[in-house]
Amino acid sequence: MTARExxxxxxxxxxxxxxxxxxxxxxxxxxxxGGQITGQIVEQTDxxxxxxxxxxxxxxxxxxxxxxxxxxxxxxxYRERAAKIPAGDVEAWRELARWAKGYSLSSQARExxxxxxxxxxxxxxxxxxxxxxxxxxxWITEEENYRAQGYVQFEGKWMTPSEQQSIVxxxxxxxxxxxxxxxxxxxxxxxxxxxxxxxxxxxxEERNQLDANNNSYYNPNTVNWGWGAGPGTWxxxxxxxxxxxxxxxxxxx
Amino acid sequence: xxxxxAPLKRYLKVLPLLGALFVACSSPAxxxxxxxxxxxxxxxxxGGMETIQALQxxxxxxxxxxxxxxxARVVQEIKRPGFYRLEFxxxxxxxxxxxxxxxxxxxxxxxxxxxxxxxxPENDSEAGxxxxxxxxxxxxxxxxxxxxxxxxxxxxxxxxxxxxEIKLADGGVxxxxxxxxxxxxxxxxxxxxxxxxxLLMEATYSDFREVGGLFFPHHIQTHxxxxxxxxxxxxxxxxxxxxxDDARFRLPE
Numbered sequence: 001m002t003a004r005e006x007x008x009x010x011x012x013x014x015x016x017x018x019x020x021x022x023x024x025x026x027x028x029x030x031x032x033x034g035g036q037i038t039g040q041i042v043e044q045t046d047x048x049x050x051x052x053x054x055x056x057x058x059x060x061x062x063x064x065x066x067x068x069x070x071x072x073x074x075x076x077x078y079r080e081r082a083a084k085i086p087a088g089d090v091e092a093w094r095e096l097a098r099w100a101k102g103y104s105l106s107s108q109a110r111e112x113x114x115x116x117x118x119x120x121x122x123x124x125x126x127x128x129x130x131x132x133x134x135x136x137x138x139w140i141t142e143e144e145n146y147r148a149q150g151y152v153q154f155e156g157k158w159m160t161p162s163e164q165q166s167i168v169x170x171x172x173x174x175x176x177x178x179x180x181x182x183x184x185x186x187x188x189x190x191x192x193x194x195x196x197x198x199x200x201x202x203x204x205e206e207r208n209q210l211d212a213n214n215n216s217y218y219n220p221n222t223v224n225w226g227w228g229a230g231p232g233t234w235x236x237x238x239x240x241x242x243x244x245x246x247x248x249x250x251x252x253x
Numbered sequence: 254x255x256x257x258x259a260p261l262k263r264y265l266k267v268l269p270l271l272g273a274l275f276v277a278c279s280s281p282a283x284x285x286x287x288x289x290x291x292x293x294x295x296x297x298x299x300g301g302m303e304t305i306q307a308l309q310x311x312x313x314x315x316x317x318x319x320x321x322x323x324x325a326r327v328v329q330e331i332k333r334p335g336f337y338r339l340e341f342x343x344x345x346x347x348x349x350x351x352x353x354x355x356x357x358x359x360x361x362x363x364x365x366x367x368x369x370x371x372x373x374p375e376n377d378s379e380a381g382x383x384x385x386x387x388x389x390x391x392x393x394x395x396x397x398x399x400x401x402x403x404x405x406x407x408x409x410x411x412x413x414x415x416x417x418e419i420k421l422a423d424g425g426v427x428x429x430x431x432x433x434x435x436x437x438x439x440x441x442x443x444x445x446x447x448x449x450x451x452l453l454m455e456a457t458y459s460d461f462r463e464v465g466g467l468f469f470p471h472h473i474q475t476h477x478x479x480x481x482x483x484x485x486x487x488x489x490x491x492x493x494x495x496x497x498d499d500a501r502f503r504l505p506e
Contacts (some may be wrong), residue, residue, distance in 0.1 A: 033369030033505045034340065035360035036347035053345030064367035075345060102323045104343045105317070113322075131322050142320050147482050159480050167450065223319060224445075226454040226475025227486055228329060229339055229350035229357060229372070229380035233364050236321040237344075 027051070028069040029060065038073050053105040054078070055235055060230060074103040082112070090119045097129065106238040288403050291415050291431050292391045298436035300467035305388050308467065309333055312495045315471075315488035317341075327486060330495075336356045336502035338381040341372040351502050352380040358504040369505045381443070389438075390419055391429065398422030406433070411459070414439055437461050437468065442478070453478040465493045 008080045029051060037060065039053040048069070050059040054075040078100055085092045097112035105112055108130060116126040122139070132139040135148070146158045150245040154164040176194075285293070296302050309334040317325045325343035330336075335354035341361075348361035350372070357372040357379035372379045383390040386397070394401050396413055404416040407430065414430035421427065430440040441456045455478055458470035473486040 008334055025372040031360055031362065031367055033346070033351040033358070034501075035362055035369075036342075037362050038347075039344060039345040051345070057342045058346065058362060059368045060362065073345070101316075101324050104326045106322055106324045106344050109324060110322045112380075129322055131320055149481065157480065158482055163479060170450075180504065223484065224452070224454060224475070224477050224480075224482075226443075226456045226484060227317075227327075227339075227473055228337060228384040229352060229359075230324060231341055231348060231350070231361060231364070234323055234325065235344055236323055237361055 027073070028071050030066045030069070031060070031064055032066055038071075039075050040073060041068075054105055055237060074105060075099075075108070078103075078105060078108045082108075085115075088119055090116050090123075094125070097126070101129070106235070110237045267309045274405060288401050288417065290400065291403065291417065291436075292394070294436040295391060295431050296436060298468065299389075299405055300463075302392070304466045305392060308387055309494050309498045311387060312490075312492040312497070313469075313488045314492075315486055316486060317486045319484045320482050330497055330501070331385065332497050332499075332502065333387055335382070335383040335385040336497070336499065338502050339380075351381070351504075353499075353502045353504065354385065356397065356504050371504065379446060381421065381425050382419055383419070383425065383427060383443075390421060390427070391417075391438075395417070404428070437470070464491045467493070 008212060027039070029041075029049060031037070037051050037053065037058055039051040039058075039095075043050040044051050046062065048059050048061050049065060050057050060069070077129060078096065079098055081099075085096065093112045093115040095135050097109045097116065100108040100112055113129045114124040117130065120126070124134075127139045129132070131142050131144040133144060134140075140148075143153070143158075146153075150161070151158045152164055152176055153160050154167065157180055179240050182192055222232060256328045259435040267430075296305065298499055299305060309403055310330070313327075313329045315327055317323075317327045323343070325341050328341075330338040330339040334350070338349065338351040340349055342348075343363070346362040347361065348359065348366075349369075350359045350361075351357070358369050359372050360366055360369045386392075390397065390399055391401065392493045399422055402420075404418050405417060407412075407416050409430060409432075411432065413433040417431060419427050419429060425443065428445040429438045430442075431437070432439045437458070439458050441458075443454050443456075444451050444453050446452075447498045454475060456473055456475045458473055461468045461470050469488070469491050471488045473488070474483050476483040
């Protein structure tokens, strides 16, 4: 076991996104402060509970759990309803997709809308819900659209090439300044190096913390929320967990 | 026994007061600054000072959507004096981002935060002093320690708007665009320090509708300036003066 794995193992709570396992129970797991996990418990021990939330599984330490209520979760209902839809019944899939949206089940809404598009490739509602954009009569992905507009993807975020250049230039200038300072004042070299080492250690610890939590560097799950306080990351059902970077260097917001 | 004053002496004493009263009544009213004109018109368009100040608490409930088919149910609560709470439910999890006027905290299962803990700039957005102000920063801005300056008039997609620079008492700066025709704030830009870089977050407000004598935007779209990815919030209901326990906003012990 690597040091990193060991560190992750002692974290109080670990998020793991993996392929959904067979459901056992449907439950609401209440956390202190109002946090909640709703889905189907796939494993529960004295120490932790693992819940299938429909976009993977999420594990929490039992010490963080206030109570567990046994319920029929929307996810379970979705799966039951989806299993009964006859092949090619577009309107049934559309209705189910809308229902899943109402419960903010992004992955399930996406799955249902994909069934609609499989039969009706030009369906506007389904394409838009899947994040497609119509350009010159063709449906293309948001990424293709951004690229066509001249944006570049840098550290997981779409931006103008000039902003990317500005970021890179700023970092290079910082490095150059640090180097110049170091050379200009040899007497302070030792102090600067000690500071750099401390900064590097702190930065590494922060990266490890975020990595263990959500792999939130460099990935498109980071968001810039703009309505008061809000999330720094938001699970993107388009992204496959295995595509998330493992050892990023800086934050990608 | 009190000594009685001569009638003439009494009249002479009152004379200066009468003179001052005459001058006060005959002088023109002090000129209203362009900033005050814009702010007063905005307050009137929102429903008037009396109605705004009667508002003790508010709860907005809606849906947020973002690229990649991301969907979340959001419930935002604000209460005097300076309490803020956002519940963010997505894909079977509910996160809470709150502020009690002193400490911003969160519990966010998708980000691996299962225990309420203070927000740090490395993870999520914290509610600023303006976002926790149920009246908004323009109401009685002088008393709140903000400064407001008119920067000029700009043409936005919806028409012309006066751009106000608001230097907030907590050191933050935001730019409110007050629509010339409706007098509503149709856009707010706010500089946020993200990953060591100052980025300008733009929030655009539309679909203003009256609720209980006050006008609120029911459609909010946010994005970083010059970046294409957006978050859209559609508010379905505004509840005025709901009963909200202070404990909902405080970091649980």
